[in-house]
Amino acid sequence: MKPPNTETIIYRLKSGLPDELHRLLEQAGRHCLKRGESLYIAGGMVRDLLLCLPGKDIDLVVEGDSHSLAIELARIFDGEITLHEQFRTAKLSVGGFSIDVATARKEAYSHPGALPTVQAGTIEDDLRRRDFSINSMAISVSGENYGRLIDPLGGFADLEGRLVRILHPASFTDDPTRIFRAIRYEQRFGFQLQTAPLKLLEKGKGNISSLSADRLRYEFECIFAEQAPEMALARAYQLSVLGEISEALIFDKTEAKWFEAARGAYSPQAVPFALYMALLNYRLGNEDNNKLIKRLNLPADAAKTVSGISRLKQKQDDLKKADMRPSDIYYLLAGFDPLAIKACAIACPHHIVKKRLELYLTELRHIRPILGGEDLIRLGYSPGPAIGQALLAIQEKRLNGSVSSRQQETELARNLLQDSKPEQ
Ligand code: ATP
Numbered sequence: 444m445k446p447p448n449t450e451t452i453i454y455r456l457k458s459g460l461p462d463e464l465h466r467l468l469e470q471a472g473r474h475c476l477k478r479g480e481s482l483y484i485a486g487g488m489v490r491d492l493l494l495c496l497p498g499k500d501i502d503l504v505v506e507g508d509s510h511s512l513a514i515e516l517a518r519i520f521d522g523e524i525t526l527h528e529q530f531r532t533a534k535l536s537v538g539g540f541s542i543d544v545a546t547a548r549k550e551a552y553s554h555p556g557a558l559p560t561v562q563a564g565t566i567e568d569d570l571r572r573r574d575f576s577i578n579s580m581a582i583s584v585s586g587e588n589y590g591r592l593i594d595p596l597g598g599f600a601d602l603e604g605r606l607v608r609i610l611h612p613a614s615f616t617d618d619p620t621r622i623f624r625a626i627r628y629e630q631r632f633g634f635q636l637q638t639a640p641l642k643l644l645e646k647g648k649g650n651i652s653s654l655s656a657d658r659l660r661y662e663f664e665c666i667f668a669e670q671a672p673e674m675a676l677a678r679a680y681q682l683s684v685l686g687e688i689s690e691a692l693i694f695d696k697t698e699a700k701w702f703e704a705a706r707g708a709y710s711p712q713a714v715p716f717a718l719y720m721a722l723l724n725y726r727l728g729n730e731d732n733n734k735l736i737k738r739l740n741l742p743a744d745a746a747k748t749v750s751g752i753s754r755l756k757q758k759q760d761d762l763k764k765a766d767m768r769p770s771d772i773y774y775l776l777a778g779f780d781p782l783a784i785k786a787c788a789i790a791c792p793h794h795i796v797k798k799r800l801e802l803y804l805t806e807l808r809h810i811r812p813i814l815g816g817e818d819l820i821r822l823g824y825s826p827g828p829a830i831g832q833a834l835l836a837i838q839e840k841r842l843n844g845s846v847s848s849r850q851q852e853t854e855l856a857r858n859l860l861q862d863s864k865p866e867q
Contacts, residue, residue, distance in 0.1 A: 446592050446599040447493065452582055453590035455492050464501070464540050471503070471516055472584035478515075480507030483547075483566050483581040483593065490577050493602055494632070501542045504569050504581065509533050509546040516544070530561055548572065552617040556653030559618075567595050574621045575628065576601045576608045605634045615640075615647025619654055622647060622684055623662035623675075630674040644682065651687040656740030659688065663739065667719045670711065673699035676723065688738060691731040698722060704789045717748035721786035729753040751783030759787075762796045770842040772799050773807045781808070812837040813849045814856060822853070824860050833859040 447455070457465055468484070475482040482505050488498040505512050510526050513533030517524045522537030531546040547569040550559035559572075570579040570593070580598040583591040592599070601608050607625050609615065615622050622644055629636055636644065651659070666672045666679075673694075679685050680694035701722045705714045720741065724732050732753050736746045761775055776784060781804060788800035812834055819830050833856050840846040846855055 444603055446594060449590040449592075452492070452592060455495070456582070456590065459492060459498065461540075463538055467520060467537060467540070468501075468584050469589065470519070472589060473586060474515065474519065475505060475507070475512065475584075476586045478507060478512065480505050480512070481566065481583065481585045481588070482506075482512075483583055483585075485566070485569065485581040486573070486578050489580040489582050489592075490598070490602065492582070493580070493599060501540070503542060503544045503584075504547050504566060505544060506547045506566055509544045513544045529558075531563075545569075554653075555616050555647075555650040556619055556655075556658075566593060570595060571610060573610065574614065574618075574624055576610060577606075577628065577634075579610065605632070607634050607636050607640070609640050609643065612643055615644050616650055619647055619650040620658055620662055622651065623666065623679070626678050626682070626684065627666060627669060627675050630671070630678055631669055641682075644684075648682070648684055648687050651684070656738060660739040660741065663720070663723075664716060667714070667716055668712070671702075672719060673702040676702075689727070689731055689735050691727050692723070692735075693726055694723070698725075701725070701786075701789050705785075708785065708789070715782060717745035717782050718786055720745050721748045721752050721783055722790060724749050725752055725786060725790045727753075748780045748782040748786065751780040752786055755779055755783055755787045759791060759793065759796050762799050763793060767799065768843050769802070769807055770839045772803055773810075773842050776800070776803045777808070807842060810838065810842050812841060812852055814852045819856055819860070822856070824856075824863055827863070829860060829863045 456468070460468070472482045482503060484501065485504045486502045488501055491498045509531050510533055513524045513526065513535050516522065516535055517537070520535075520537040522535050524536070525534045527533065531548070533544045535542045535544055547564050547566050548561045549564035549568045550561050550572040552559050566581055570581060573579040576596045576598040578598070579594075579596045581593040583589060583593065596610060597608075607629050609621065609625070615625075625636055625640070625644065628634060666675045669675055676685070676694045677699055680692070685692040685694055702719065705718055705722060709715070709718075720739075724735055727735065732749060736749055741749060758775055762772070784800050784804055788797050788804065791797050791800065814834070814837065816826070816830050816834065819833065820826055824830060836859055837846065837852050837855055840855060841852075846852055
């Protein structure tokens with residue numbers, strides 16, 4: 444099939460974008476013409492527009508200077524900008540929209556895994572430096588060319604053929620993050636990596652070790668942001684890509700079920716990064732777990748969750764014991780990271796342990812005495828450690844359900860603090 448004509452693309456732009464944004468693009472394109480420059484929408488938004496999917500981010504590419512253009516557009520539209528020097532990009536925030544503006548550029552890689560060196564180029568140069576043909580299309584937003592599709596690398600044909608195709612044989616070696624990106628698109632759209640790119644992926648995956656912790660972690664953030672990250676992770680495992688990060692990592696149907704269960708517990712796009720990460724690491728032993736935390740330079744909260752998993756697994760035998768009182772469960776689990784407990788509740792195979800972990804998360808951890816220290820002081824008891832101990836004893840009874848009202852707590856406190864009551 445032929446690519447959609449300009450009228451169809453203009454129609455899709457108009458119907459797919461909020462009115463203000465569409466007007467803004469038209470106006471920005473006209474402004475660029477006055478500067479003698481051409482402006483384009485490029486990358487993922489063009490792909491999604493051609494697939495009739497809702498777009499997320501807007502990436503504009505100008506054959507000219509992105510910084511001065513962004514400054515002028517911010518003035519015209521009363522927006523705000525952030526400028527990034529390294530790749531001559533700018534982020535423009537206008538009326539609640541966030542738009543990236545970049546100078547069309549050429550790139551070169553000094554060594555695999557490195558960030559590229561860049562120089563200004565044409566829109567075609569800019570499309571040629573990209574990852575896959577389906578992400579290497581642009582739509583002109585300049586004057587009479589408005590709505591024209593620029594597709595020098597056969598991106599539309601690959602969308603139709605449902606292919607994820609790299610643009611040159613060294614692509615995965617130059618930038619191994621593309622391995623994760625290829626797997627994501629393949630799984631998100633139900634596309635295919637053909638035999639030749641798969642062989643190159645196989646060759647390039649050795650370079651994953653050259654990626655910095657932050658770049659590698661970002662790829663996991665992107666995978667976890669997919670609607671069904673388990674599909675990309677299962678594929679990454681099958682292609683031995685996960686094995687390049689840690690030989691101990693496994694991702695099969697078991698992990699996939701845990702990921703689905705995590706989405707059942709949160710709204711689909713709101714599963715915390717740390718929870719997915721903990722489930723991914725659940726089967727790892729302590730040492731491999733710590734290595735992975737380091738390899739991905741996990742932020743402190745996620746590292747706490749992931750390392751909590753190993754320690755919690757050691758408590759599972761205690762949590763299986765018969766006749767555990769709610770307070771026993773509480774004291775065993777208090778101090779553990781709640782997300783680590785949630786991950787164990789999802790992944791642990793023992794019904795009774797799961798139930799107790801959930802009981803802690805949903806009820807026990809929130810139970811506090813109604814009375815506070817000030818209430819007891821108001822009753823005439825002098826401040827000191829005895830008050831703290833009395834409150835802990837009250838909490839224990841509340842956890843076990845043997846006190847439930849303010850009056851019962853007050854009576855209990857009176858008994859417990861008999862000796863510390865000052866003369867009336
Ligand atoms: P998504 O829907 O996953 O956000 P996207 O295409 O918008 O898809 P981004 O990560 O925002 O993805 O990247 C924007 C564009 O930049 C891509 O469409 C692609 O053209 C280009 N790009 C991103 N990462 C790379 C890379 N590692 N190598 C080459 N080009 C890249």
